[in-house]
Amino acid sequence: MPDSPSPVATPATLKPGVVTGADYQTLVSACKRGNYALPAVNVTSSHTINAVLEAAAKNKSDVIIQLSNGGAQYYAGQGLPNGDTAKVLGAVAAARHVHLLAEHYGVCVVLHTDHANKKLIPWVESLLDHSEEEIKKTGKPLFSSHMLDLSEEPLDWNIDECARVLKRMAPMGMCLEIELGVTGGEEDGIGGDYDESADNSKLYTQPEDVLQAYDKLAPIGKFSVAASFGNVHGVYKPGNVKLRPEILKNSQDLISKQHNTGPNPLDLVFHGGSGSEKSQITETLGYGVFKMNIDTDTQFAFAEGLGKFYEQHANAFKYQLDPESGAPLKKYYDPRKWMREAEKGLVDRLGEAFVDLNSAGKTLAV
Numbered sequence: 344m345p346d347s348p349s350p351v352a353t354p355a356t357l358k359p360g361v362v363t364g365a366d367y368q369t370l371v372s373a374c375k376r377g378n379y380a381l382p383a384v385n386v387t388s389s390h391t392i393n394a395v396l397e398a399a400a401k402n403k404s405d406v407i408i409q410l411s412n413g414g415a416q417y418y419a420g421q422g423l424p425n426g427d428t429a430k431v432l433g434a435v436a437a438a439r440h441v442h443l444l445a446e447h448y449g450v451c452v453v454l455h456t457d458h459a460n461k462k463l464i465p466w467v468e469s470l471l472d473h474s475e476e477e478i479k480k481t482g483k484p485l486f487s488s489h490m491l492d493l494s495e496e497p498l499d500w501n502i503d504e505c506a507r508v509l510k511r512m513a514p515m516g517m518c519l520e521i522e523l524g525v526t527g528g529e530e531d532g533i534g535g536d537y538d539e540s541a542d543n544s545k546l547y548t549q550p551e552d553v554l555q556a557y558d559k560l561a562p563i564g565k566f567s568v569a570a571s572f573g574n575v576h577g578v579y580k581p582g583n584v585k586l587r588p589e590i591l592k593n594s595q596d597l598i599s600k601q602h603n604t605g606p607n608p609l610d611l612v613f614h615g616g617s618g619s620e621k622s623q624i625t626e627t628l629g630y631g632v633f634k635m636n637i638d639t640d641t642q643f644a645f646a647e648g649l650g651k652f653y654e655q656h657a658n659a660f661k662y663q664l665d666p667e668s669g670a671p672l673k674k675y676y677d678p679r680k681w682m683r684e685a686e687k688g689l690v691d692r693l694g695e696a697f698v699d700l701n702s703a704g705k706t707l708a709v
């Protein structure tokens with residue numbers, strides 16, 4: 344008798360909207376199996392959120408929307424007197440915005456918060472309080488995942504603290520992103536200036552550190568690792584940033600060997616994706632990277648879109664009536680007009696990211 348054909352795995356599908364818990368895992372697995380990653384875009388406003396959703400829909404890709412603490416504070420309003428409260432409320436408000444709209448764009452969205460160092464642990468814990476309340480009402484947490492970046496602390500403390508917080512998150516189906524090694528440069532007040540001439544050996548994550556984290560965290564819940572392979576936040580002169588994506592493979596291989604898992608057991612995150620060479624972005628995809636953070640390049644694209652409009656219609660930013668013709672300039676200074684140009688800049692730049700990360704056309708949403 345001939346062997347019966349091995350069952351062909353049907354591609355996973357998900358409902359459009361914010362994914363958490365098992366659906367989040369399905370999405371991450373699909374990325375790794377399919378050799379693609381999702382851009383994780385830092386947002387600061389309804390404009391930037393909507394532009395990300397629009398870009399994802401246009402390119403038929405799922406996407407990760409994330410808020411830094413500063414981005415969350417900005418979302419709540421710079422005029423809100425208590426900054427710590429604003430950081431929590433802004434993140435909650437942005438999350439609600441995304442929950443309400445994402446499904447209508449027809450793609451899956453991971454909602455995440457970016458770097459939180461030691462002093463921002465209470466920020467993350469306040470958001471967990473909100474997710475606990477949300478689960479009581481809707482059965483879903485507000486966020487899919489959070490990041491704790493305790494890479495400036497001693498390794499044991501970093502991992503113990505991540506374990507403590509993950510114990511709270513795991514029962515809610517939430518994933519924790521941790522950082523081992525140091526991403527160069529500064530992101531929203533976390534990290535230091537990137538010294539382009541310094542010896543950057545600290546910028547490469549040690550596989551033994553990753554193994555230690557895996558041993559402690561894997562039994563508790565789902566986590567991902569922001570691993571350092573020479574990546575930096577921000578965009579610098581070409582040639583000054585030495586990316587070594589093959590470093591990621593060393594960690595994957597060590598865990599795989601020690602725990603007898605299949606290939607690429609770790610869910611890896613590429614920080615500082617802006618300004619990276621396309622070939623090196625592609626190389627990371629083979630090493631289990633499912634998420635690439637992009638902020639600097641999308642910030643620039645947003646500003647550039649507006650800048651081009653301003654160059655053409657500078658008078659509308661000074662006069663209500665054209666000083667020569669007397670014609671009303673309202674149709675140019677209407678914020679919908681110029682903010683739309685900024686949004687379009689972001690949408691176009693993200694279109695490139697979906698192609699670079701091989702995620703265009705791969706949405707799981709049906």
Ligand SMILES: [Zn+2]
Pocket residue numbers: 458526530576614615636
């Ligand atoms: Zn980062």
